Every structure is written in structure tokens, then in C-alpha cells.
Amino acid sequence: MARYNAKEAERHWQAEWEARALFATPGHSDKPKCYVLEMFPYPSGRIHIGHVRNYTMGDVIARFRRAQGYNVLHPMGWDAFGLPAENAARDKGVSPRDWTYENIAAMREQLKMMGLSLDWSREFATCDVEYYHQQQKLFLDFYQAGFVYRSEADVNWDPVDMTVLANEQVIDGRGWRSGAIVERRKLSQWFFKITQFADELLAGLDSLDNWPDKVRLMQKNWIGKSEGLRFQFALSNGEKLDVFTTRPDTLFGASFVALSPDHPLTQELARKDEKLEAFIAECRKTGTAEAEIEKAEKLGYDTGITAAHPFDDSWHLKVMVANFVLMGYGTGAIFGCPAHDQRDLEFARKYALKVIAVVVPSDADPEAFEVGTEAYTGPGRLANSRFLNGLTVEEAKTEVAMRLEAAGIGQRTVHYRLRDWLVSRQRPWGCPIPMIHCEKCGVVPVPKDQLPVKLPEAINFNVKGNPLDADTAWKNTTCPTCKGRAVRDTDTLDTFADSSWYFTRFTDPAADAPVNKAAADYWLPVDQYIGGIEHAILHLLYARYFTRAMSKLGMVKVAEPFAGLFTQGMVCHETYMDAEGNWVSPDEIEKRDGKAFFRDTGQEVKIGASEKMSKSKKNVVAPEPIIAEYGADTIRWFMLSDTPPERDIEWTDAGAEGCWRFVQRVWRLCTEAKDLPVPGTPAAADDETSKSLRQATHKAIAAVTEHLEHLRFNSAVAQLYTLANAMGAADQANPSARREALEALVLLSAPMMPHLAESCWQSLGHTSLVAETAWPKYDPALTASDIVTIAIQVNGKRRGEITLAKNADSKDVEAAALAEEGVKRALDGKAAKKVIVVPNRIVNIVA
């Protein structure tokens, strides 16, 4: 029998699917809808193996749901603006547009080779004029609604990418992409007012039941809500000072007030105080890197000013400048309560300030309780706190807040760690911000009928700074209001804006407004979104924000874009290193007896840990040669086998060969099957072998369905192996049972190996396509056998097993258990004190 020719078959079926337009999704249908989406790729030019894993998972869900009778939307597009195109343009002298579209063309072909059931009719790239045209409209809608503002602010400047970054895009003080140490600069920039929805974005997380807890937690921490009290100190220089605290209950434990080095009052004082100026400079030397902060000593500077305690005018607290107080959080000023805050405690010990314990844990003696080197932050009752004494922490917080509010110097407030989203980028390959700057009229939005603001045809990279800024012909324009001379905003939007609403655009990519509401309301939310964990905060938070903002503007009905989220693990590979310590590519080596050697020289190579594939470690395996050798189904099957989808998977050649063997095995089972009845023939009477094969078939249908519902692809795969094994062992079964088993095997494996399934289906005599065939149903009567094996334990240790009819009477089970040889031996004549019978499962005898 001929081996399965994957290459030929895959080409054939892909053409067949396309000819029948099977995956082009109708806008309307009586079927329930299901929107399946994988995070769209950046068009780098080649798909990598991580894409293969991501898109395979999405495709399995899409095909599975389609077979189950859903109207499935499964689109694909390109996140096509961004720096790599600019770098290529600069290095190779090509246009970023041509470079990007060529890459898209190449990657589209590669994706098509994978046999993904995508609706290519909805494809678009974010650099398409049509897409960014709609995005510019959206920006103006946001602007009109007051969701966008311009502000002069300290910004994060990435000196390598030559652009500003949003807070989320600075990781450990470095640019998320370039890794360069970020500098602070003052610039006038556009912001999305994401903090406006901070509370909603936080509360919305609770409704996202089908998101990983981990991602919800990360977003919660990122939003960083803290409830507290903002209140005023009267200072000895006559000024007022606002501070924020989450612990107003500890106000009587205050022993100092501290200002950030960047606080306006500090700056003002420094103008007349050289030593303070020197101190501020000293503070700035401490970097933002994690390690530095950890080692950094608490430093303070006494301003000589004092602050009056809000509950006692005669109580004066020193006002210090302290290096650990951040201007970016709260008001940039705090009151220090050393007994109940670790940082304040370290500071107080260093500058010999008082440490007064005002919260006493319930198990401690209020008279004797003292704080040593560790601040006490737990619950307890107030002490040394006048009118608060005896109250709990919560009661005291309320009491202080109420009194200060009544006195008109305090207010309960909520603070968020989340900052507004800075979206201006000084880059030429992005969506131009549709704004005009006029000397007379100020900032004027481009009228919608003058959109799109198109990027220039040619971008000249031989200039300093932003090429759009240097392109005077592009930049100079007339003011829409006064018709006088004006200039365009030369910044482009952060590319994260492009990916914040593309999933909505897919619901009708040809709409002449950003959103076709009917289409969006039909399809949204995305039922299953799949992508990498690296987007847990940035992309997913921005997309949630956009959806919420669009929802406020009545463009979409939903507030949350992604009902279900799945974050898949990375693809890893072993690393290899030669004797000189250079990384060695897997292509250069061969393995024997668990050791690795250079293919050329035979010299041994050291095998290192399996790590995320990366160019620098040379442990990259490209998908195309694998598809060329084994076909798409094999690599798809590998990606789903063995490892749970959320974990990192290790690529191994041996594993890939194993998958290839299975492809051939399924093919052989289907093509070598003899004397099968024609499709649709009623079942024959079954003998024992046939019956047990039928049971295996129906168990597999039930189990695979259940596993796929829960995205447990690896377990679904295992069930299919089990069914194939049962097939192999049952060639004595009657033809109708064998046909039933084979058809189930083919249909159940079709979402994972769609081409192979079509070939097998055809060879089983069908003229329809699997892609048009309904998901098989199981007969509950056949998923369980009527004979059960029951284990017998004596004192919790397994001593034997008995085989009985299902649902046998407990008395009979007990009797059979006590009569079992191993059990008798273990009891050694002793009487059973107690016998626990768990029906159809286990018997435990307590002796």
C-alpha cells in the first residue's frame, strides 16, 4: 500500500477548500456564532515555530466549532506598522511599505501551507491606508469625547529607538523593545485618558471567567488601586502640604513628613539651598534598576521646616526630603509612621526619629509592645492614639477620615498606579495623528472629510530625527479654522493603538466607518482569543480600554473584547555549545546515544538546557523545512501532543518523527481496511470484540469532545492514540464496528490533522468533505462497559482486584472482596472491622 503523500494531499485539499470557499464566513446565520482569534502577527517575513503553535491551536478550535454547527469567524491580518520596517528601510534603502507588503505576501503563503481554516476575505494590514484612515476617525471621535488630551509631561525617552514610550513599555528602566536605558525628557505629547476607566477596567476583570487567573492578577496589580486619605499639613513657612496615605489610622504614630526630591516644594527650597540641591542630585544618581533600588540606602535631608499635626497644633513634625518618596505616586509627599511602615522605619532608625507603636496585635501586651527592626503591618487595636485608642485599624481609618473631612482638610480618595497612556511616537512608519498645529488657533483636529492623513509616498531616512518632521512638503499645511499657515502633527500613534481594535474591524473590514455596529454586535466579544503571555498587560489592557471607550461612544455593545483568553507557552529547543563556548545550531549536529556531535568533524558538542528559541543561542528550528519534509499535519500534531498548551513545549526531532509515524498509521488503518460496508450501512449484530471496539469508539468521541471543549489538546491527542491502538487490536471485529471506529478516528482527528482526515475520509468511500461534516456524537450507553474492575484495599493498601458486573449489589461486592486471595492473605485470619464500598470503583477493608 502506498504511503501517505502529505505534500501532494495537502496541496490538493487546500485548493479544494479554497475552491469551495468553505471558510469564508457569512455575516448572518441561524447558527450560534463563535469568534476565534489568534493574536495577529507582525510581518517580519517568516513565520516562526511559535506562530505555528499559536495558529494551530486556534485552527483546532475553529474547525471543532464549525463541525459542531457554529457560525465561526476565524480571520487573519497583519500588525504591520513598527520599527523593523524602518530599520530595513534604513539598512537596505527600500521603502518600509514595499518591505512590509513583500513580507506579508511571503508569510501569507507560509500560513496557507499550514492549512489553516481562515477567512482570508477579511484580511487587512494595519498599514493599509483604509485601516489607518478609520483609526484616524476613531482618534478624532475619542478626542471629541474628551478621551484624548495633549500635555507637557515628563516622558520616557528611548535613546535607541529615538521615541517616547508609555509607562507600560518601560521594563526595569529600559525600553521594552530596544533594551536601552530610558531617559526622562519634557515633551508635549498626546495621551489616551485610560485612567478615566481605571476602576471599570479593574472591576471588569471579575467578569472574565475564561481568562487565566494569572493574567487577571497581573492586570489588577498593574492598575494598582489603593484607597486612602488625602489631607493637608500646615507648614511652618505658611504653606500647605498635601499628602496621601492608606493608613490614616496611624496618624498618631507619625514622626516626620517627607517630600520627594522632585516635589515642587523641594525644588523651590533648593533654589535657596545649595546643600539641598546637592542632595537632590545625589538622589538622582540611584538608578531605577531593581538591584540598585534594593541596595539603596534611605537618605534624608532636613529642610528646617516643620509641619503641624492635624490633630494637635502644638505637635511639630520635621519636614524632610527623602530619596524613597516618589513624585509619580500620590502627591509626592507622605507622613512617616516608622512603627508600621518598613521604609519609614529604616529611615527613622538612620536619623534617630521616634518610633511610636500605635497598632498592637491582639496577642500582644499593649503596654509592652514595641517595634524592633520589622515594622508591624498586621491587624490589631489602636494604642497611644488619644481618641482612637481601642479601635480596630478599620474603625480608626474611618474615624480619622471623617474628622479630617469634617475639618475641611482631608478627603477620602482612590489612587491608581495606572498612568495615562502616552501615544505619540516620533516615528515615520505609523498611523499619523490627525491634528494640525496653528500659531493662531492652536491645536486643530483635521476635519473628517479631509481624512485620511496619508503617509508620504517616499520617506527619507537620511535625516536627523523624525523623517515626517523633516518632510516640509508633507508637514506644511493650512489651518482648517483660519486657513492660515500651519503644520501637521508629525508624530504617529503608538502601534499598540493599531492592535487595540483590529478584532472589531474584522467583523466588517470594509465598513466606511471604523465599526459596522450590527456586525460588531453580532460577533463580539471574541469567544476565544489566543496568544502569548507577554501581552498580559500591554496589548490586552489597551484593547480592553479601546473597547470600553468605543462602548461609551455607542460604537459597540460589549465592554469587554475577549470573553475567553488563552495564553500558550513558548516553543523551546535544546542548546548546543562547542569546546570554545560558541553556540551551535541544531542543523550542524547529529545525536548518538544521547550525545551530540558535529556532523562534519564528529567532534563532541555539549548539550545545554532547553530554552526559548532565539537567534543568539542558535537553537532556532524553522517551520518551512519541517513542513516540506513531513507536511503541515505532522507539525500541527506535534504542537498539540504531549505538552499542555499553556506550558512551554520542547521541539525534538524524535518527537516529530513519532508524529509522522502516526500520520502514516492512521492512513494505513484507513486504506488497508478490508470488506468495510459502504458508508451508511446499518450496524450488524456485535460479538464481544466488536462490542468492545464500539465502546472504545464512543468513549473516544466523548473524551476528545470534552478535552477539546477545555482546550486540553494534549489529552485529546492521547485519546486518539488510544482509539488507534484499539483499532489495531480489533481486526477481528465486524466490518461495521470497524468502519464506525475508523470514521470516528478520522473525524475526531480532523481539527488537528485536517488534510490527512480528508484523504482518509475519501479513501473510506465518502464523496463529501470532512470540513463539511458534522462532529460525531456518542451513544452514552456505549461509553461505559457493563463489567467493572474493582480494586480492593486492606487498610488503604491495594491487595487485589475483582471483576464484577457493573452496579453489583454492595453485599455481593463485599463478599467477593473478602474472598479474594490477596485480601485473605493480607487479613491473615483477622476480621474486618469495617468495609467501605465505593460503587464500581474500590473497596477498602479496615482490619
Next chain:
RNA sequence: GCCCCGGUGGUGGAAUGGUAGACGCGGCGGACUCAAAAUCCGUUGCCGCAAGGCGUGGGGGUUCAAGUCCCUCCCGGGGCACCA
């Protein structure tokens, strides 16, 4: 430091509190073959000839019964971080 998530054979990993190790990879033995590839069959947690004993990171606990629940410690991974 704080917060998550993990730790199961040689290996990737299964396991509603109820027979630990499904299924895959690898190994071993065999069949077919002049031979090899491919394929098929058997076997494979550890110790032991066997009977049996021991086994899910360590220690303790709850339970008739614990990989699973509770406490505690160790190790690995991830996130956050002078956030007041």
C-alpha cells in the same frame, strides 16, 4: 521583600479525595528480511529469583482512603516592587 504558578518513571506528561504513572518519546526482547529501512508483537517506576517491599520535592496533619485537602520547610519558574 510581596504576590502567583509549579515540583509525579530515563523523558514530555495522565489522574471528579477512590487501582499513581493513561498516551507519546526513548530503552529492551522478538517477528518479518539475504540485509537494512519501514512495519508489527511483547516488555519497560524502583528494589527483589520470588513472595513481597518502596514509591508523586522534605517533614507533619486530616481521612476508611491523599499526587489531590490543611500546616510547615526546600527547590524551580513567573509577575510586581522604595506605590505611602
